[in-house]
Amino acid sequence: MTKIDDVARLAGVSTATVSRALRGLPTVSAATRRRVLAAAEQLQYAVSPSASRLAGGRTGTVAVVVPRITRWFFGTVVESVEEFLHQSGYDLLLYNLGGREQTRQRVLRTASLHKRVDAVILVATPLRPADVAALTKLEIPGVTISSGSGVPGWPCVRIDDVAAARTATRHLLDLGHTRIAHISGDPDDELAFTTHLDRRRGYQEALRAAGLRADPSLDVESRFTIDGGNRATAELLARGEPPTAIFAACDEMAMGAMTALRDAGLRVPQDVSVIGIDDHDLAGVLGLSTIAQPAAEQGLLAARILLDPLGARSADPYAGQVPRPRTDGDQPAAPVILPTRLVVRESTAPPRAH
């Protein structure tokens, strides 16, 4: 493998100059830079990341932690984060927690992130005090996406979950429903973060604002998955008289609910209306009404907040000159809240008796 010495020799300069020229540092004369680039090109030189990291102290890598990459929201976030990161010259180290507590601890608490990445993006990751302490000790910048416990000094990008849930519930109320069930995340579920608490609160607030009382028998906890929605709905139906509408805390749960309703011989929306939150890729196919949230935008914004402070990457193909992640101290205190929007499709309609 060619190394920097070979390039230096061919270009007739020192390795220091090669290093500077290739990284696009301004302190190199145009003529020298040209010679260095030509030499590097000719030798097909590629810098050794390990050596560069050890000497320079920067890894050019960002860790992205998600609960489950296969869920719509997380996949969509990762996709947009990945694009921005790679455009900016950063690599993406993926950590998929998969609901395994052990994995969460290994990633978050041990030093597995230590010296391995320059920054961290945590997507809807539940954080215990010990996790926060460990992350803080890492002394690297980070961003969290989605609500819940954050890390002091780290910006947060999310939607207003309470408001989204309120809007969804109000849509059902406006249609004339009064027996509105809610299916949402299990507090013991690692995937759920605290999002489900906010969404339940929005549901209850909307009911209260309409002069209704939240009926505990219409509130079922389950996982934030298709299967979770399916089970929760089956449980709901087993409890007796079905509700005339179901507000699911996410679209995947709503889809599970649709399946359970169909299996029970109930039609959507004639017998039961269903609404979710997300605007999942397949919401349109299923005719699912929902509260759309901008997933890709949240990912993009988080990545940008993390990297922007130091400007964009040089266009030079050899540039190691990448934006440095923002450091503690210049963080916005308030979370960045992105807007949501009601999307009415075929799964919601007035109750039959209406």
Next chain:
Amino acid sequence: MTKIDDVARLAGVSTATVSRALRGLPTVSAATRRRVLAAAEQLQYAVSPSASRLAGGRTGTVAVVVPRITRWFFGTVVESVEEFLHQSGYDLLLYNLGGREQTRQRVLRTASLHKRVDAVILVATPLRPADVAALTKLEIPGVTISSGSGVPGWPCVRIDDVAAARTATRHLLDLGHTRIAHISGDPDDELAFTTHLDRRRGYQEALRAAGLRADPSLDVESRFTIDGGNRATAELLARGEPPTAIFAACDEMAMGAMTALRDAGLRVPQDVSVIGIDDHDLAGVLGLSTIAQPAAEQGLLAARILLDPLGARSADPYAGQVPRPRTDGDQPAAPVILPTRLVVRESTAPPRAH
């Protein structure tokens, strides 16, 4: 930050011994190892990956390249690969091509993978000769998942796409259909790999075996996405008399087809039957008949084939002793083919006239 010298001093040994003890090498006495581990624990020592990589020449990292992480198959594959890799002590560098030719070239052809990873897993990534040359020059082991052009010396894990398509088509034939349309990948589509060619072949073979001729007007090309399926079906319907059944090359296309049919006022399966390939998470919710393929298993198997040769990771929390990727030379020549299975749901039925 504590470094290896600090641990060596506290344990009263050389840095070489610390290095060996922490990595679980056998050439360390039990007593010494104990002392080293205690010292490391006490100082909360964590090895510097950059230094370790530079000195040792191994990165402990595997690159995983996918067309689009948001598509069901790729997300599912990545999830299982991620779990196995992290269990084995490897990090996962994610590359999401996103259908951008420029990105594909940057990742595959430039030296961006060079010295950055120990191995590569390519999922359904279209490969031009120049890409194959660049990958070969990397001189690192790799595995490809999904059919199509491979890399010489790299094992391949996939399903039999021709057979899967044949089974899907035959299911429709068995129900009595004779006007069977096919919607599949566009050859210019970077996402499509060569999978769509195999699936079209299976479709044509099944028709021929039934004494039917493939009608070009019933064969529409489009992207392997929901929207692709939607457009292809709209195009199909615009061509005149609708088919009585549609075989979509993947479930996402099938879902798009269902939407297009509904929008055209056609019922599934009464007016048109629909079948796909995948057994997508939501196939059940939509009642979609399909050919199930084991996505997670393909990922797991690929990761295992890549890493297994050197055995499993030590249980030691400090172990850097991770399985070394298999090297060229001991590759199985034939691809590993995983089984598929017909799953009949509600989207397929005999044609009405039947």
Next chain:
DNA sequence: CTGAAAGCGCTTACAG
């Protein structure tokens, strides 16, 4: 604008 030299923090023959 450029170079000589130290140093980043490990691992690996080599010797014992």
Next chain:
DNA sequence: CTGAAAGCGCTTACAG
């Protein structure tokens, strides 16, 4: 089983 020492391939003050 253990240690001294070289070396991995860069970047970064420092000096000019």
